[in-house]
Amino acid sequence: MTMWVTVLVACVLAYLTKLAGFIVPASWLEGPRISRITRLLPAALLAGLIVTQTLGGTEGRLVFDARLAAVAAATVLLLLRANFLIVVFGAAAVAALLRYAGWS
Template sequence: MSDTTLWVAVLAGSAVVFVLKLVGHLVPEHWLAQPRVARTAALVTVALLSALVAVQAATSGSELVADARLPALAVAAVALVLRAPFIVVVVLAALTAALLRALGMP
């Protein structure tokens, strides 16, 4: 991919995101107050965040990997289900990954 193509793609993507945000601000407030719209917005947020976590935890570059991040993510999920405070969730996940890496897991 050439530099010009890359910059055109970046600028086009930026323009699309800007227009989407602008349209979001122009939507009448009474539309957003509807329960169905609010529920859908909440679910979209959760889905996007989940996809981001999955990509960051299970890939390296363009390859799927199973390294210390996956068990750390599982520990974090269990801690969240048990309603642990967020800082505890982060520390438990970090300690799990660090311990597994110290034991030789990539």
């Protein structure tokens, strides 16, 4: 399969997934268990994305580099209730300084 066929198949699948969200009856989503799952699902997906992008390396190995330190810095700033822009710029500055120092 070529790259363009893969991209087009992914686009069709994304469209069908979005369309399925409109077709599903509301009564299927009204139960207490389903509503609890749908409330927690975005946070779980975001946490999984953060972990895989922060620690993910090649060939299934964990990589500890400036990304992990940046996420740690962002966590500390969030715990200190810093402004969101301060959190983003602080994490970026930590990553940049560590990469500049050679800790890639």
